[in-house]
Amino acid sequence: MSSIPNFDNFFKTFTETLPKGFLNLHQDIEKNLRVALDASLRKMNLITREEFEVHIAVLNRTRAKLEQLEKQIATQQTNNSNSTS
Numbered sequence: 001m002s003s004i005p006n007f008d009n010f011f012k013t014f015t016e017t018l019p020k021g022f023l024n025l026h027q028d029i030e031k032n033l034r035v036a037l038d039a040s041l042r043k044m045n046l047i048t049r050e051e052f053e054v055h056i057a058v059l060n061r062t063r064a065k066l067e068q069l070e071k072q073i074a075t076q077q078t079n080n081s082n083s084t085s
Helices: 005-016 020-043 049-084
Strands: none
Touching: 005 020
């Protein structure tokens, strides 16, 4: 999750504001921030955009199948009503 462009920009901006004499400190801070942020996001049970799109596709297929089944039931009920009349 830490590969999200906004976070990369955040890390870059944050570490660039530190004095240049602390290059190792820059790298350590960036690494620790990435790990902490990644751990926090994982605890939130967030999903990636790709996973979200997959779930939307599954939901759309399920909705279409439900509508199809509802139409079949309505047709059968109509046929049953006509045959018993």
